[in-house]
Amino acid sequence: MTIDFDLQTISVMTAIVVVVAGVTFIADTLVRRDEVAGRIWALAYLSGILTVLSYLFWAANNDAWWAVAVGNAGYVATAGCLWVGARAYNRRPGFVWVFVVLITVAAAIAALIEGPTGGDWAGAGLMFVAIAGFAGGAGVESLTGSMGANPNARALAGVLLLQSAYYAVRTVVFFSGGADSELFRTAFGTASSSFIVVTVTIVGAISMSVLRADRARLRGIRRPRVTDEAAGLALGGLESLADGWMRRGASRGRGIAVLAVRFDTLEAMTTAFGRNAADDMCAAWTDSVRQHCPPFSAVFERAPGSLIVISPIEPGTDARGIADAIIDGLLDPGMADLGGIRPTATIGVAESDPAEPDEGAPAIIARAEATALYAIALGESVVVATDAPTEPRTA
Template sequence: MIDTVTILIMSGLLTIVCAVIFVLNSAFGRQDKVALFWSSALVFAIMSSLSFAVYGVNSNQWWANSVGNAAIVAAMGCVWMGVRSFNSRYSRAWIVFGAGGVAFVATFLDSPVENEWAGAPVSWVGVAVFMALAAAECVRGRLKRSINSSILAVVVGAEALFYLGRLVVFLAYGPESPVFADWFGTGPTTGLAILLVVAGTLSISLLRLERANNFAEAGLFTDPGFSREGVLDWAHFTRGGSDRVVRAGMHDMSSGVVMLTIDSLDEINTAFGRDVGDRAINVLADVLRETMPPTSIIGRKSAGTFGVVTTMHEPDESVATIAALHNALVARSFDKRANLRLTVSIGVATASAPDAAWQQLFDDASARRDEAQARGGNLVLDGRA
């Protein structure tokens, strides 16, 4: 029969292996908060496993029990923060580290030298709550469309239920009861932890791969704020566009928002290959940079969808700008072998200084672009008859 200390050491070693693989993959991949939080979760899990192993060898090392309880709460909290960041929500780090601090203090005040279960109920509450929150987050936002997030939801949900059951049995029957020892003792808990670490690490690794592929599809490189076509990514475009409209109003200038989408890009990819589709996207980006005023802001949302924010003295100036764009697209081939030319659906919204509001301009331009697509594409709609 394997003793408890050996089981704890094996669990720690397995966690270390999973953490090293994931952290190295994160270190040489795209740097973002999701990878940071999930890497931190594995590091805290290692700290927790090793701390409990130290305490199992020598119970006089009371600090190890306190550190272990605090670290396991922080680890589960970091999983939750990573899931929230994946869904582009605020991480709430102060909640996680505050909970870890509470677990540490609760263990310290509960005589950890004589009591191996010191602070355990408090740490189990933290683990159960963070895992339940992570499971709920996995089925909302971007994550609800991924099979890997569903797997992760099952993993963290199972852990939340297990720790909730462990807490109830501990409080109802005590740690010496056969029910607790057989189903929720250190051995069964460590065995379950090993399974969940493997399944959880695999799930979050696949989610990171999905995320990296989505960034590649959107043309995002590691340069903050820019896509591979030399225009802004969408988050920076919308922030900059909003600011540009406000500043234009301060100088009594008109503002305009242009939304563009390449017509039939999916069909181009299917018929001629993704390389040709990528060239079409690059051609549109180049033409926008050449024809739009040098003070305008250009961003790419996804696939063949771009946006432009520009300022002008009079709203009617946008007519000449869009005409120059169309002429440049007609003159430019994105596949010389088939002599293919781009057609785009364009929505334009302009407003004079007193009436300019970013959100209204953006919504109007987007709606007109959508209508242009619905009417067959290769059309400019600017709200005029």
């Protein structure tokens, strides 16, 4: 049993899908007060709604030939906004939107120039080329940056690249054989293009909704960075600072504790949400470490997800307590489960000997970092090194 649909039925069904998906996405955007990428994608759906309504109006009233120009411009704007939105999600600066606006206006003018005699395909050539280019750009952009690192963007990239390839071939067939050729009518006519539109609309709505929801979880963790004594110092400057603390504290029996902090879940965050989102999360975790260190501690970011904490300690102070406070801070209700991933850290601890103030900060820092690697191998959250660097003990 086969079911045959006429072109009018296909057009109406396509319009219903686009309008329903578009209204839902736009309404959700208004409720969320979304960031720039989400608002641009909502504009893409608004343009899509304008496109299908214009084409339906033209189908119902052949005297309204100008509706083809409006529909063509809306279709080009839809693909262009998907590209600009993807760039905005990846935080790529630029004025590509100016190019999209110019091409959109050109698509409308191309259809208006042909006038009533252009029929259904007035200005189609330029529109096909523009859609192929913008959809391809959006598909490639979805595989790079923050979107590329998010698995939820892969389906979106797939349908956009499919749309780009379809319109690239459709353009060649259109210019080589014309809209009346048998190949164009059967393989690249309204029925097949409607299938592409419905696929992009549905997959796009789902993928982009998930993408912006993931980004929305992270908006609340962006905090201003807290400066301290180590801000802006190179590692050599930090070592000089620690050496000074050891020399001044030696006469009073005071030393320093060096903590090598590794954020274990940073890699998972990068894979799930991309480098930009991971950087925001790492900044929030670093601020948490600063807040839970003793006063006058210096926190140095050696590399993304790798911190060196140096803190003066009184005689008899257990440096493990400092590490435990940092771990507890990361598990605070205000930090836990942000972005859907619970932050965890591994900390290697080394202490200076007040009787040996000339030991040197580089040696203690190296001991703390070696202990952190040992803790990772053991699967422990905190490991404190003994006086013998080769014999760290778990704590």
